[in-house]
Amino acid sequence: MEDLLDQLRSDSLARQSQSPSTEGHPSFKAPARSQSAYDHLRWRLNWGLPGSIAILAVVAALAPLYVHRLPYLISYIVVLAIAVMRVMIAVQMFIAIRHLDPTRPVAEVSAYADRMTLLQRFNRRYTLYIKLPVTVCLGPLFGPPFGLDFFSLRWFVIVWLVLCAVLLPLNAWGIIRSFRRLDAAIENIRSEN
């Protein structure tokens, strides 16, 4: 196999030395499309960051409604933590997407694309396992300040809370490990140069 690879390389070099380059390129016309594959994603992510900051601001503004009783305060802190987490994910995505530039070296773009994939996977899991269940199960605790009574659903709430308590650390551990590996790879590329 190794010899064959070398043979192919030699063939290619020989071909390149024989084939003369042509002058001009009459068939070329400037492309008229306005978006490339990454443009849409970039647009979405650029708006993802201000959007998540806005959500965090709204949650923070609701603080006075929840500080006067301990259960409400606990639920409020959990929701605030979720909003902060969303901002952190959005910041990481914002940084990664800036590096997905086809004019940069292939290894660097590839490392950030891997990071991006991990972030998107984490975001999906975070929404499915944490954001949705926590939002649902904290409903009963969020109700009273607005004059609603959801406490008849308390067992439902307890089950979801237990699920979240198990799934959150598992997800967090997996993603932290992946990020460490990717950071090491990116750092390696930087230090090599």
Added chain:
Amino acid sequence: MTEADFIANLAQYERLLHSISVTFARGDTDAEKDIYQEILYNLWRYRDRYNGDCSIKNWFYRVGLNTAISLWRKDKKRPATTPITDELSDHLADTPADPLRRELYRLIDLLPKDDQAIVYLYIDGASEEEMASVLGITKTNVGVRLHRIKNKLKKLKN
């Protein structure tokens, strides 16, 4: 880069773009056209970002490989049933594809896309300096990775 410069460079390195498209299309002629079109679009779109930090050829390599790999990432779910074989062989060499060569390309298709990019550059006759500049790693690292890839290919064959 002016439009005239762009067209002149495109004429010079068109073969390079075609061979990237063929390599990453896995024998699918429609995908090959899509990749070529996307590479061309990105080259045109980012032509003003060329700042001379590498040669024009390496810049074409960078944009071409990054575009092809990003399209492959998007299109990962498509089953890779047709390995790159005859077309790439015919493109890179004048001799017709033989079974050993077909086997080699089948094995290359099993490698991660980053490694395929290195093999592509190697087969295409890029020097270690060129590979280092395109990939953004050192010459030493290029040598190490090539050595590892060759070992991987050997293991895959056995």
